[in-house]
Amino acid sequence: MNLLFLPALAFDKKWIVLGQSIWTRGIMFLMRTICGLKVEIRGQEYIPKGAGLIAAKHQSAFETMVFHALLKDPAMVLKKELLSIPIYGWYCKKTEMIAVDRNGHAAALKAMIKQAQDALSNDRPIVIFPEGTRSALDSDLPYQPGIAALYSKLDTPVTPMALNTGVFWPRKQFVCKPGTIIIEFLPPIPAGLKRKDFMAQLKETIEPKTKELVEEGRKAHLS
Structure with missing residues (x-):
C-alpha cells in the first residue's frame, strides 16, 4: 500500500486519505481472518x-490506524519525529497531521493550536491521545497539557474514547491475540469548563470505562 500510493503524493491529498482508509480496512480484515481478532465499536x-x-x-x-476507518479525514496529533520516517512521514505531511515538538514547550503548544484551528476550519475531526504515548494495561499515566490547551483554545466539546486494545495487541508486541477489541465513544464533555475541572472529568470518564472494558476483554479471552 505504501508503494502503491506513492504517485498520489503529487496530487490532491484526498487520494492519500482514500489510501489510508483502504489500508486500515485491509488491516482490520487481516486481523479478523488471520488473527481471529474482531473490532466492536460502541x-x-x-x-x-x-x-x-x-x-x-x-x-x-x-489506535494509530483505526480512526482512518471511523472518521472522515482525521487530523491526528502525533510527535514531530514521525514526520522523518520515509514514506510514512510523507503521507502524514500530505494529509496535514498535527505534528508536535514534545521538547518545544510553549512554542510547540502554540503551533499545535494553530494546526488544530486549521483542521477544524476544514471540518476535520481531531484525535489526540491525552497520555501522549501508549500505556501499559493497568498503568496510570498523567494526562499531558496538550489536551487541556486544545480544549480551552478551541472552545469545543471533547468526545472521550475508552478501549481495551492492550488486552489483545499489547504495546511493543507484534503478535495479536484472538478475541474482540472494544472501542467505546463516550458522551462529549461540554466546552467552557475550567482547565482543572475539565482534566479531572476527562480522566474520570476515560479511565474507569477503560478498566471496565479491559476486564470484559480479559474475561472473554479466558473463556
Missing part, C-alpha cells in the same frame, strides 16, 4: 460527523 452516536475533538485512550498500535 457509542457510535457520539462520533463527530465533521469537526470535533476526540481524546482517546492509547494502548496499542491499533
Whole structure:
C-alpha cells in the first residue's frame, strides 16, 4: 500500500486519505481472518460527523490506524519525529497531521493550536491521545497539557474514547491475540469548563470505562 500510493503524493491529498482508509480496512480484515481478532465499536452516536475533538485512550498500535476507518479525514496529533520516517512521514505531511515538538514547550503548544484551528476550519475531526504515548494495561499515566490547551483554545466539546486494545495487541508486541477489541465513544464533555475541572472529568470518564472494558476483554479471552 505504501508503494502503491506513492504517485498520489503529487496530487490532491484526498487520494492519500482514500489510501489510508483502504489500508486500515485491509488491516482490520487481516486481523479478523488471520488473527481471529474482531473490532466492536460502541457509542457510535457520539462520533463527530465533521469537526470535533476526540481524546482517546492509547494502548496499542491499533489506535494509530483505526480512526482512518471511523472518521472522515482525521487530523491526528502525533510527535514531530514521525514526520522523518520515509514514506510514512510523507503521507502524514500530505494529509496535514498535527505534528508536535514534545521538547518545544510553549512554542510547540502554540503551533499545535494553530494546526488544530486549521483542521477544524476544514471540518476535520481531531484525535489526540491525552497520555501522549501508549500505556501499559493497568498503568496510570498523567494526562499531558496538550489536551487541556486544545480544549480551552478551541472552545469545543471533547468526545472521550475508552478501549481495551492492550488486552489483545499489547504495546511493543507484534503478535495479536484472538478475541474482540472494544472501542467505546463516550458522551462529549461540554466546552467552557475550567482547565482543572475539565482534566479531572476527562480522566474520570476515560479511565474507569477503560478498566471496565479491559476486564470484559480479559474475561472473554479466558473463556
